Ligand SMILES: O=c1ccn([C@@H]2O[C@H](COP(=O)(O)OP(=O)(O)O[C@H]3O[C@H](CO)[C@@H](O)[C@H](O)[C@H]3O)[C@@H](O)[C@H]2O)c(=O)[nH]1
C-alpha cells in the first residue's frame with residue numbers, strides 16, 4: 019500500500035510534466051505542492067521500512083547484578099508554572115518517582131521549579147511526608163500504580179477481598195491522601211500563599227523572573243538505607259531580568275550540574291511534571307538496555323513511549339499519537355533509534371557531557387585535561403571534578419556523600435552567570451537555540467554516532483496528560499512546529515550537520531521530515547486554495563481524461579492505508595477520521611503560524627516564546643469534553659478563511675455564476691475540484707459550527723471579520739485574474 023501510494027504520487031507528477039498542453043500557473047503550483055507531498059512520503063516510507071522492538075527482562079538483570087552493582091540513577095522533574103501545572107499533579111509525579119522499585123539509596127529526585135513558587139515547594143514538602151507511608155505501602159503490597167491520584171481513582175476498596183490488614187491500611191492512606199490534596203488545594207487558594215516564615219522565608223519578595231537561587235533538600239536519605247526514601251531536592255535556579263534562561267533546556271542543564279555535584283549518578287531519568295510512573299520497574303527495564311555490554315558503547319539514551327491517561331473518547335484533538343508512535347517510532351528504532359522526546363527518557367550522563375563513541379575506543383583518560391574541562395564546564399572545581407569522575411565511570415562512594423554537603427557549590431552552578439563563556443548549551447548538556455530542545459539535543463547525540471533505543475515495557479512506563487482542548491493543542495503544536503523549523507534553519511540542521519558523517523542516511527531523512535513539519539502548511543494551504551480558484555474561474559487542475567483516475571486512486575489508497583493502520587491498532591473509524599481532520603487543522607493553522615513566527619524571529623520582529631501547555635487533572639468525563647472551542651488567537655484565521663473560501667466557491671458553483679470556460683489551457687471545471695471543495699468543508703465542520711455557536715464554542719467575531727476580509731480578497735483576486 020505504501021509503495022502503491024508512492025507510485026501513484028510519482029505517476030501524478032509525471033502526468034503533470036508530460037501534459038505539456040496544459041501548462042499554466044495553476045498547473046505549476048499543483049506540481050510544486052505534489053512534489054513536496056511526494057518528497058515527504060518518501061521520507062515517511064523510508065522511516066517505516068525496518069521496524070524494531072526491544073524486549074526487556076528485568077528479572078534477568080537482577081539475577082545477573084546483585085543489588086550492590088546496580089548503578090545510581092538521578093531523577094529529574096521540571097516544572098515552570100504553578101497555575102498551568104497544578105501542584106497536585108507534580109506531587110503525584112514526584113510520589114510515583116519516589117516509589118520506583120529500585121534501591122532507594124541509589125536514587126535521588128531533583129525538582130526544578132522555574133516558577134519559583136512557594137506553593138510548589140509547600141506541596142513537595144507535604145508530599146515527602148505522605149511518601150513516608152505511601153512508598154512502604156506500595157512496596158509491601160506490590161501496588162502497580164504508584165501515583166495516588168491514579169491509584170485511588172481506579173480502585174475502590176469494595177472490589178478487593180483482601181486481608182483486613184490491607185483494607186485498614188488502604189483506608190488510612192486514602193484518607194491521608196485526601197487530606198494532602200485538600201491541604202495543597204487550600205494553600206493554593208490562599209491569596210497570600212503560605213505564611214512565608216521558617217522554611218518558606220526564602221520565597222519572601224521573590225519574583226519568578228527576578229530572584230536568586232533557591233536549593234533545598236526536602237528529604238535526605240541520611241543513613242543510606244535501601245528501603246528508605248530517595249533524596250528529594252528542590253531547585254529554583256537564579257533568574258535575572260535581561261539574562262536569557264533558555265526555558266526547559268536551561269532548567270535541564272542546571273539539574274545536570276546540581277545533581278553532578280550532589281550525587282553524580284551515571285544515568286539520569288527525566289520527566290515532565292505531568293508524567294506519572296506507570297510501571298514501577300521502569301528503571302530496571304531501561305537499565306537492561308543501557309547496561310548491556312554492547313550498549314555501553316552504543317546506546318546513548320533510552321526513550322519510553324509517551325502515552326496518556328484519561329484521554330477523550332476517540333481522541334478528538336489527535337494528541338495521543340498512538341498510530342504515529344507505532345509506525346514511526348518503531349520504524350526509526352530500527353535505524354539509529356528514536357528521537358529524544360523531552361520526557362520519559364533515561365540518559366547516560368557521560369553522553370550529555372559530550373562524550374562520543376570514539377572517545378571510548380580511544381580511552382577516555384586523554385580527554386580529561388583539566389583546563390579543557392574548566393573551559394567547557396565552567397569554573398566550579400567541584401563540578402569539574404565530578405565531570406572527570408563521570409567520564410571515567412568512577413563509582414561514587416554513596417555512603418559518605420549527602421546532597422547537603424554540596425549546597426554552597428550547587429548554588430553557585432545554578433546561577434545565571436555560571437554558563438557565560440562555557441560550553442553549556444553549545445557543546446555540553448541540553449542544547450540552546452530551539453524551543454524543542456529535546457529534538458535538538460537528541461539530534462546532536464545521534465550525529466556524534468550514538469544510537470538510542472525505545473523501551474516499551476508492559477504495563478507502559480509512564481502516562482501523562484494531553485492538552486485539554488483545541489486551542490491548547492494547536493498552541494502546543496505551534497511551539498513544536500516553530501522549534502523544529504528553528505532547528506532545520508540552524509547550524510545543527512539535519513541537512514548540514516555532517517559532524518564526521520555519523521548520522522545514518524535514513525536517520526537523517528527522518529530528521530529532515532520532522533524538522534520541516536511546519537513547512538508543509540504552505541503547500542497544504544495552496545492545495546486547498548487551488549480547487550476553489552478553479553471553481554470560481556471555471557478551470558481545472560486535475561486531469562479530465564483517464565488521468566483523473568490517478569488523483570482519485572491516490573485519495574482512495576491513502577485513506578485505506580491510514581484507516582487500516584488505525585483498525586490494525588485497535589482504534590475506531592471515528593478516531594481515524596478525527597485524527598485525519600486534526601492533521602489538516604494542525605498544518606493549516608498551527609504549523610502555518612509556526613512558519614510565520616520563525617520568519618518574525620529571523621526578521622527580529624519578535625522572539626520565540628515557550629508557551630507552557632496547560633495540564634488538567636480533573637478527569638475529563640464531561641459530555642462536552644470533545645467539543646471544539648476557540649479563542650481570539652490569530653491561529654484560527656487560516657482555518658476560518660479556508661472554510662469561507664470553500665463555501666463561497668461552492669455557492670458560486672451552485673448558482674452557476676462562473677465565467678464561461680475559456681478555450682485552451684486547463685479550462686472547463688471538472689468534478690474533481692468540486693469534490694475537493696466539499697471534502698474540505700466536511701473536514702472543517704467544527705469551524706462551520708464555530709461560525710454559528712456562541713461563547714467559547716464560537717469563533718470570536720474579530721476572527722470572523724478578519725477571515726471574511728481575507729476570503730473576499732482571495733475571491734476578488736480570482737475573479738480579477740479570470741477577466742484578464
Ligand atoms: O521555561 C520553562 C518552560 C518549560 N519547562 C518545563 O518543560 C516541560 C515541558 O513543557 P510543556 O508545556 O508540558 O510542553 P509539552 O509540549 O507538553 O512538552 C513536550 O515538548 C517539549 C518541547 O517543546 C519537551 O521538552 C517536553 O518534554 C515534551 O513533553 C514541563 O515540565 C515544563 O514545566 C521548564 O522547566 N521551564
Ligand SMILES: [Mn+2]
Nearest residue numbers: 290292483631
Ligand atoms: Mn507536557
